[in-house]
Amino acid sequence: MFRFGVATMASRPIELILVRQLAAGLAVPTFVVDAEGVLVFVNEAAESLLGLRFDEVGEVPFAEWTTAFAPRTKGGHRANPATHPLALAIRERQPVHGPLRILGRDGIPRRLVVTALPLEGPRGQLLGGLAMFWQPSAQ
Amino acid sequence: MIVKLWGTRGSLASSGPDTVGYGGNTASVEVTGADGTILVLDAGTGIRRLGAAIDPAVERVDVLLTHLHMDHIQGLGFFAPFFRPAGEIHLWGPASATMDLRSRLTRYLSPPLFPVQIRDLEARVVLHDAPDQPTDIGGFEVVARHVIHPGPTVGYRISADGASLAYLPDHEPALATTHFPAESDWTSGFELASGVDLLIHDGQYTDDERRARVGWGHSSVTEAIAFAELARAQRLVLFHHDPSHTDAMLDELTAGARETAASIDIACGREGDRYELAAS
Numbered sequence: 001m002f003r004f005g006v007a008t009m010a011s012r013p014i015e016l017i018l019v020r021q022l023a024a025g026l027a028v029p030t031f032v033v034d035a036e037g038v039l040v041f042v043n044e045a046a047e048s049l050l051g052l053r054f055d056e057v058g059e060v061p062f063a064e065w066t067t068a069f070a071p072r073t074k075g076g077h078r079a080n081p082a083t084h085p086l087a088l089a090i091r092e093r094q095p096v097h098g099p100l101r102i103l104g105r106d107g108i109p110r111r112l113v114v115t116a117l118p119l120e121g122p123r124g125q126l127l128g129g130l131a132m133f134w135q136p137s138a139q
Numbered sequence: 140m141i142v143k144l145w146g147t148r149g150s151l152a153s154s155g156p157d158t159v160g161y162g163g164n165t166a167s168v169e170v171t172g173a174d175g176t177i178l179v180l181d182a183g184t185g186i187r188r189l190g191a192a193i194d195p196a197v198e199r200v201d202v203l204l205t206h207l208h209m210d211h212i213q214g215l216g217f218f219a220p221f222f223r224p225a226g227e228i229h230l231w232g233p234a235s236a237t238m239d240l241r242s243r244l245t246r247y248l249s250p251p252l253f254p255v256q257i258r259d260l261e262a263r264v265v266l267h268d269a270p271d272q273p274t275d276i277g278g279f280e281v282v283a284r285h286v287i288h289p290g291p292t293v294g295y296r297i298s299a300d301g302a303s304l305a306y307l308p309d310h311e312p313a314l315a316t317t318h319f320p321a322e323s324d325w326t327s328g329f330e331l332a333s334g335v336d337l338l339i340h341d342g343q344y345t346d347d348e349r350r351a352r353v354g355w356g357h358s359s360v361t362e363a364i365a366f367a368e369l370a371r372a373q374r375l376v377l378f379h380h381d382p383s384h385t386d387a388m389l390d391e392l393t394a395g396a397r398e399t400a401a402s403i404d405i406a407c408g409r410e411g412d413r414y415e416l417a418a419s
Contacts, residue, residue, distance in 0.1 A: 011323065011330040014285040014315075020325065021315045122236045122291065123271075 013127045015119060016040070029133040035126045037062030037090060049133060051106035062087070069102035076101075086131040089116035093126065099136065111136055140279070140299050140416050142337060143169045146185020147408035149309070149343050149357070149379030150210050160386035162410030164188075165210040166308050166379060168339065172299050176277025179218075180295065180306050180339075181205055185410065186214035193220055201276050203269070203283075204232030205308055206292035207243055215244075216253050226262035229276075233283070233291040234268045241266045269293045287311050287327040288356040296331040301418025305332040305372070308379045310341045311356050312366055319362060320369040332370035336416045339408065340366060342377035345392065360392050364400045374404040376414075 011017075016034065020041045023030040029046035033039050038061055042054040050069060060068070066081030073079050081087060085096040096116045103109050116131040146164030154163035165183030172178075179189060179202045186202075193200060200220050205211060220226045232240045241257065244266070249256050257264060269283035278300070283293040286307060294307035305328075312327040313319035323329045332338050342363035344352060349359035358366070360377060367375040377396070380389060393407040406412070 011284075011327075012325055014287060014327055017315045017325055017327055018287070021317075024317060122234065122285070 012040075013121060015121055016127050019119060019128075019130055023130065026132075031065075031086065031131040031133075032128065033062070033086060033090070033130070034128040035090075037087065039065040040128070046133065049104070049110070049112075050102075051104040051108070069104065072101040072103075074099060074101070085114040085116040086129050089118045089131070090126065090129045093118045093120070100133075140173070140297070140302055140304065141169075141171045142304060142339075142414040142416065143171075143189075144185075144376075144408050144410055144412045145169060145189040146181075146183045146214075147378055147380060147410060148183075148210075149341070149381060151382045152184045152210070152213075153382040157385035157387075160409070161380060161389050161407065164410060165213065166205075167214060168306065170279070170297060170304065172278040174278040176279055177201070178203055178276065178279060178281070178297065181211045181308065182213070182215040182218065183210050184214045184217075187217040190214075190217070190219035190221075195223055198225065199227045199229065199277075201229040201231065203281065203295055203306075204230065205294060205306070206233060206288060206290055207247070208290070208309070209247070211309075212244070212247055215248065216255050221260045221262050221264070224261045227265065228260075228262050229265045229267060231267045231269050231281075231283075233285070233293045235291045239266075240268060269295075282331070284328065284331050286331075287314050289354075292356075294328050294331045296335065302416035303335040303337075304416060305335040305338045305340075305370075307331065307338070307340050309356055310366075311354070311358055313358065313362050314354060320365045323369055326366070326369060328366070329370055332366065332372055334371050336373045337376065337414055338367050338370065338372035338374065339376045339378045341379045342392075342396075343379045343381045348381065360396050361399075364396055364403065364405070367403055368400065372403065374406070374414075376406050376408045376412075378408040380408070 023043045029049045030043045032041040066084045071079040089096045100112045100114045113134040113136050118129045119127040121127050146167040164185035166181040167183045167185030168180040170178040177200050273282045280298045286294045288309045297304045340363045341358045342360040343357040344359040396405050
């Protein structure tokens with residue numbers, strides 16, 4: 001008998017599919033990760049911000065994307081990947097908002113503000129998360 | 140398994156001289172297994188005749204609801220097996236994030252919308268959330284997945300003896316991508332339909348109608364074909380016909396569909412049509 005659920009047939013949860021499409025239409029730079037923390041989508045605005053094209057890099061494991069942009073703490077030290085706002089949002093299942101300093105692939109350091117949200121399905125299951133990046137206000 | 144269509148219309152029952160060929164009853168499909176297991180997919184107005192045709196000696200029937208829009212549940216109160224004291228009806232359907240299936244169904248099966256309540260039914264009624272893991276129902280393996288349509292909505296994949304059926308009567312996969320069809324793993328419903336012998340899929344609109352109704356939860360015939368080709372379904376049955384589509388229009392749409400998609404066997408769902416699926 002045919003068995004359902006073999007890896008070659010798997011498709012993403014519908015909520016994640018819709019979030020990706022939403023992110024694709026937003027002007028706010030946005031990351032989408034799955035429940036394992038794999039970066040599964042970067043929208044065009046985030047591509048500009050980070051100096052990369054998602055089509056070229058494809059999906060990126062957690063350990064790579066959390067270190068790829070040399071995130072720094074407020075004091076300028078290399079940040080622990082586990083404290084990245086999106087990693088925290090997924091682990092704690094809470095929204096996280098805070099500052100982030102990164103080095104884009106173009107070599108330009110940037111100060112940002114991140115809002116990260118966990119995504120939970122209808123039965124409360126973790127589906128992934130999204131992070132939106134904002135330019136800090138001048139104040 | 141044997142698949143029989145008892146209602147193929149979408150949105151609103153539409154009887155009349157212009158629709159008598161394909162039928163005006165809303166969604167209801169009977170699936171019968173080699174061991175006699177009976178599944179009923181959706182409870183639109185087509186379920187009335189379906190229920191009357193079920194042998195009263197049958198003790199158990201499983202009704203699988205894709206969602207609770209009126210055209211998919213309106214026939215529930217007219218399903219004869221509900222009124223057979225020795226019977227056992229298992230109702231499966233999607234819960235919402237805050238309400239279970241019973242609470243959601245009770246909104247319809249209670250006054251003032253309907254005089255009979257679930258507790259008044261004579262058969263034993265058992266409610267289940269739609270199974271997100273493969274679940275055996277008699278000789279069938281059934282699995283549900285949420286798909287794109289307004290409100291909690293699932294599609295079903297049903298397998299038995301090497302044959303498979305996917306049922307996605309209300310589905311707008313193109314809503315989730317700028318270019319449809321997109322990658323298979325980012326396509327709503329792909330997992331359910333991948334490689335099935337028979338795909339019953341929403342084909343409510345013409346291309347022009349679809350452009351005017353983006354976000355309403357339905358597909359055009361063109362999108363139904365694209366989805367079926369992506370999933371490599373063996374056969375596509377166009378379903379959930381728009382209430383305004385006459386028999387002549389459906390004939391024309393189907394002829395056009397067959398011209399553009401020679402690689403797939405396409406039929407236009409018609410009340411009374413019957414498909415026998417065996418291991419391929």
